[in-house]
């Protein structure tokens with residue numbers, strides 16, 4: 001059994017129960033020192049020599065190889081850098097080029113807005129008669145027809161935590177001749193994923209949520225190794241070139257997953273992420289998943305037993321739910337603000353969802369019960385009705 005939780009590996013402020021690691025993971029111990037070393041010793045002393053002497057150029061690949069086992073990918077199949085939105089665009093553009101005779105991008109109406117915006121933006125840029133189809137998540141498998149060029153879905157729904165059946169949907173996409181892209185933003189580090197076993201062509205994800213890489217941490221993109229040399233990068237940056245320092249005016253993609261790199265890597269953020277991934281050493285994702293389910297089941301039971309105004313908005317079956325739980329409540333925004341003021345940090349998603357993330361790396365059942373004690377108190381006292389809790393902040 002993996003030893004969980006590992007609270008000693010994180011710098012969490014006193015008096016805080018952090019139920020938002022699904023949105024921004026906390027600061028891992030050692031990450032600030034690592035960033036300091038990169039800034040003062042490598043950048044400060046080595047200057048431009050550090051690209052070679054400190055291994056900055058290899059860092060994106062090295063970090064990708066550390067993410068790989070968490071999503072069931074082989075070494076060398078993941079490129080890191082940019083943001084998730086950019087990686088979605090890259091995967092989508094490459095996938096459309098693989099199916100030039102087809103016109104439909106299929107996603108679902110519950111997908112994260114940025115993924116949908118990227119698809120809309122790509123369609124308007126290429127100016128062809130492409131179409132984005134958005135059936136409900138439940139209807140998506142039946143909407144996979146032979147008109148579909150690419151199926152692009154987020155595996156775990158950011159609002160409800162509902163999990164798509166990766167194996168079944170990927171099989172259906174391939175049976176219809178479509179390319180499959182999975183967005184693992186709420187899966188990587190949250191649930192076991194077997195991306196290689198699924199056979200999907202592409203996967204993308206971010207590292208500032210469950211992987212704790214910090215605000216602005218680089219995203220990742222996986223390409224199935226047997227197709228990667230046929231992938232034509234739409235964002236053909238110089239660091240995806242086979243030989244960037246030949247300064248060749250003609251683009252020639254790298255003969256590896258490195259072709260999915262674009263420009264200069266975010267070295268300080270990659271170093272922080274590298275340090276953050278230390279907390280994942282020796283983790284068996286099946287053990288982590290069992291601990292996550294125990295926490296979320298306990299939370300649901302406590303809330304339903306003590307807070308009758310809240311309605312479960314996530315799947316009740318834990319096998320169909322990721323590592324987060326949402327409850328609907330008409331005064332959800334105000335109640336979440338009051339909760340945060342009392343040290344229990346979750347977040348709010350419009351129109352009425354109070355969202356709570358369960359991260360077994362640094363949470364135990366005692367934290368869950370203590371959080372519900374405070375939630376119950378806020379609801380029974382009605383303190384959330386105070387005017388100060390009613391106005392929306394820029395980030396909710």
Ligand SMILES: *Cc1c(COP(=O)(O)O)cnc(C)c1O
Pocket residue numbers: 083084085086112114115154158183185186206219
């Ligand atoms: C968090 C998230 C994003 C955010 O993309 P960024 O470019 O990193 O801001 C995109 N898609 C999904 C599904 C997400 O959960």
